[in-house]
Amino acid sequence: MRISELVERTGVPLATLKYYLREGLLPSGEATSATRAAYGETHVRRVAVIRALTETVGLSVQKTRDVLQLIDHPEEDLVGMLGKAIEALPPNVTPDARADYPRARAVLEKLGQVYEPRFAAVAQLEHALAAAEAAGIPLDDERLAVYGPHIRAIAEFDVRNVPREPAAAVEYAVLGTAVHEPVLVALRRLAHQDLASRRLGPGRDATKSPRGKPPKAPSATKGRSWKKD
Amino acid sequence: MRISELVERTGVPLATLKYYLREGLLPSGEATSATRAAYGETHVRRVAVIRALTETVGLSVQKTRDVLQLIDHPEEDLVGMLGKAIEALPPNVTPDARADYPRARAVLEKLGQVYEPRFAAVAQLEHALAAAEAAGIPLDDERLAVYGPHIRAIAEFDVRNVPREPAAAVEYAVLGTAVHEPVLVALRRLAHQDLASRRLGPGRDATKSPRGKPPKAPSATKGRSWKKD
DNA sequence: TGAGCTTGGATAGTCATGGTATCCAATATT
DNA sequence: AATATTGGATACCATGACTATCCAAGCTCA
Numbered sequence: 001m002r003i004s005e006l007v008e009r010t011g012v013p014l015a016t017l018k019y020y021l022r023e024g025l026l027p028s029g030e031a032t033s034a035t036r037a038a039y040g041e042t043h044v045r046r047v048a049v050i051r052a053l054t055e056t057v058g059l060s061v062q063k064t065r066d067v068l069q070l071i072d073h074p075e076e077d078l079v080g081m082l083g084k085a086i087e088a089l090p091p092n093v094t095p096d097a098r099a100d101y102p103r104a105r106a107v108l109e110k111l112g113q114v115y116e117p118r119f120a121a122v123a124q125l126e127h128a129l130a131a132a133e134a135a136g137i138p139l140d141d142e143r144l145a146v147y148g149p150h151i152r153a154i155a156e157f158d159v160r161n162v163p164r165e166p167a168a169a170v171e172y173a174v175l176g177t178a179v180h181e182p183v184l185v186a187l188r189r190l191a192h193q194d195l196a197s198r199r200l201g202p203g204r205d206a207t208k209s210p211r212g213k214p215p216k217a218p219s220a221t222k223g224r225s226w227k228k229d
Numbered sequence: 230m231r232i233s234e235l236v237e238r239t240g241v242p243l244a245t246l247k248y249y250l251r252e253g254l255l256p257s258g259e260a261t262s263a264t265r266a267a268y269g270e271t272h273v274r275r276v277a278v279i280r281a282l283t284e285t286v287g288l289s290v291q292k293t294r295d296v297l298q299l300i301d302h303p304e305e306d307l308v309g310m311l312g313k314a315i316e317a318l319p320p321n322v323t324p325d326a327r328a329d330y331p332r333a334r335a336v337l338e339k340l341g342q343v344y345e346p347r348f349a350a351v352a353q354l355e356h357a358l359a360a361a362e363a364a365g366i367p368l369d370d371e372r373l374a375v376y377g378p379h380i381r382a383i384a385e386f387d388v389r390n391v392p393r394e395p396a397a398a399v400e401y402a403v404l405g406t407a408v409h410e411p412v413l414v415a416l417r418r419l420a421h422q423d424l425a426s427r428r429l430g431p432g433r434d435a436t437k438s439p440r441g442k443p444p445k446a447p448s449a450t451k452g453r454s455w456k457k458d
Numbered sequence: 459t460g461a462g463c464t465t466g467g468a469t470a471g472t473c474a475t476g477g478t479a480t481c482c483a484a485t486a487t488t
Numbered sequence: 489a490a491t492a493t494t495g496g497a498t499a500c501c502a503t504g505a506c507t508a509t510c511c512a513a514g515c516t517c518a
Contacts, residue, residue, distance in 0.1 A: 002493080002494075003493090003494070003495085004493070004494085013477090013478080015477070015478050015479070016476085016477065016478080018495085018496085019476075019477060019478085021495090021496095022496090022497095023476095028495090031495095033484090033485070033486085033494095034484065034485070034494095034495085035483085035484050035485050035486085035493085035494050035495055035496090036484095036485070036486075036493085036494060036495080037494080037495075045363075045365070048363035048364070049363060049364050049365075051360075051363070052359075052360035052361075052363045052364050053364075054476090055320065055356075055360070056320055056356055056357055056359075056360035057360070058287065058319060058320065060475075060476090061475075061476065061477095062475095078425060078429060079422065079425045079426045079429055082421060082422060082425055083422065086418050086421075086422070089418075090287060091284065091285055091287065091411060107416075108419065111416075113419060113420070113423045114423065119419065119422060121415050121418040121419045121422060122419065124411070124414075124415045124418070125412065125415035125416065125419060127284075127285055127411070127415075128285055128408075128411035128412040128414075128415050129412060130281075130285075131280075131281035131282075131284070131285035131286070131408055131411065132281075132408045132409060132412055134274075134277035134278060134280065134281045135277075135278050135281050135282075135404045135408045136274070136278075136400070136404070137401065137404055137405050137408055137409070139409070139412055143386065143390075146382070146383060146386040147383055147386075147409075147412070147413060147416060148416065150379040150380070150382050150383050151379070151383075151413060151416045151417050151420055152416075152420050153375070153379050154375060154376060154379050154380075154417060154420075155417050155420030155421050155423075155424055156420075156424060157372065157375040157376075158417075158421060159421060159424040159425055159428060161372075162425075171365070172366065173421075173425070175364045175365070175366055176366050177417075177418060177421060179357075179360055179361045179364045179366055180361060180366070180368070180376075181414050181417070182320060182353070182356070182357035182360065183354065183357040183358060183361055183368055183376070184376060184380060184413070184414075184417070185353075185357075185410050185413075185414070186350050186353045186354035186356075186357050187336075187340075187354065187376060187377065187380045188380050188383060188384050188387075188406075188410070188413070189315050189318075189350040189353070189406060190337065190342060190348065190350045190351065190354060191342070191380055191381050191383075191384030191385075192311060192315075192384050192387060192388060192402075192406060193308065193311060193312065193315070193348060193350060194342045194343065194384075195384055195385060195388040196307060196308045196311055196388055196391075196402070197308045199388060200307060200308055231464080231465075232464090232465070232466085233464070233465085242506085242507080243507095244506070244507045244508070245505085245506065245507080247466085247467085247507095248505075248506060248507085250466090250467095251467090251468095252505095257466090260466095262465095262513095262514065262515080263465095263466085263513065263514065264464085264465050264466055264467095264512085264513050264514045264515085265464085265465060265466080265514075265515075266465080266466080283505090289504075289505090290504075290505065290506095291504090
């Protein structure tokens with residue numbers, strides 16, 4: 001297909017596609033002549049991934065390019081790739097191997113995981129913990145005892161499902177880490193709303209302005225029983 | 230204290246503090262004279278919260294102001310406040326009550342939660358699910374069956390710990406939702422790295438450059454027993 | 459008292475991002 | 489041949505988050 005069709009298929013303006021081309025996010029189509037190139041389904045998919053990474057995950061165009069290059073040039077070392085990908089993900093904190101991340105270290109020790117200051121995620125965790133502290137809601141032991149195992153279980157599922165084929169594994173690891181984060185975050189927010197509205201009782205309005213029927217009582221929800229504190 | 234001291238205490242440049250003042254993120258100190266004002270600990274804390282929200286959570290200055298105003302003017306309706314807060318959080322998708330969010334609806338039905346298109350989080354979830362799909366890693370039933378309950382459990386803990394006092398509850402709900410997200414995300418990334426390095430076997434190097442002894446089994450951690458699901 | 463420093467308040471400038479818009483010349487297409 | 493579409497290059501623009509200056513009205517301390 002020609003680039004004009006790519007515009008139609010993806011809904012992304014021509015000028016923007018050219019921009020992605022320039023920035024190296026999107027490989028140029030196969031040149032069929034001096035002034036013409038053919039694009040394929042891979043390009044359609046690539047554009048979708050670019051938008052997912054930039055719009056939903058919130059990566060900058062530069063970081064998106066880094067991540068895509070990781071996928072395009074997979075190395076055998078999955079763990080190393082994963083590390084590099086995580087480094088590209090927000091929040092953009094650059095790890096300093098010689099720095100000390102006391103909060104992160106304490107947390108990791110409690111979780112029985114290795115504290116490795118070269119991991120970008122350690123610096124990210126430190127940052128996040130400091131922010132929580134600053135906001136007046138530190139991650140105390142009790143909360144960590146809840147968050148830790150559940151997050152670990154989620155991560156175990158993720159890792160269990162890594163494809164065997166190396167290239168696919170890299171793509172899964174890199175994209176999966178990034179792309180499921182917003183899903184998890186949204187699910188938590190929705191669970192908050194669901195629980196809060198049930199807790200504060202049906203009968204009161206569930207939303208700010210719209211007058212919506214408050215979600216019906218906690219009744220039967222998959223047989224789950226939510227004890228209310 | 231004078232503003233120059235606030236600069237020292239927070240490490241934020243004067244020009245930036247003035248910017249926050251202008252934008253209404255930071256209340257001005259109590260005027261002691263025509264050209265002098267006194268700042269207190271509340272200001273120090275406020276600046277910390279501003280940085281946490283902008284740097285770590287990734288809010289824009291505008292959205293940060295919205296969130297802070299929510300906290301400063303708490304209403305009794307906690308659920309409504311929570312909804313407004315979530316609306317200010319990234320990704321910035323504005324919910325359309327008349328729109329249909331098919332992916333989000335399907336997920337919520339499977340989870341036994343109410344589908345309410347006015348909730349911003351529903352639109353956010355739809356967005357995230359579409360992005361995951363575009364990236365080639367859709368949230369299939371199996372994954373949802375794992376993510377859902379664990380996230381729910383986390384959210385239950387969060388809701389269980391809402392303070393009783395209304396103003397404190399609003400602050401906890403609004404800040405807690407936002408501020409713990411980066412923590413959860415960082416924990417998942419670290420769990421990925423931990424699991425991946427264990428999986429690809431000790432014996433192989435755990436990171437690209439650093440040589441880290443693979444963590445010992447999750448066994449006993451501080452005598453605390455967190456049952457793993 | 460007065461020289462110099464610190465403020466608050468206002469205004470303008472800067473830098474990075476993430477696009478948009480144009481122009482052009484070389485083809486395709488009809 | 490006439491018209492439309494490309495690729496490639498270049499220039500332009502809007503937003504956001506600061507950052508820098510200016511100024512005049514106080515403080516402060518010798």
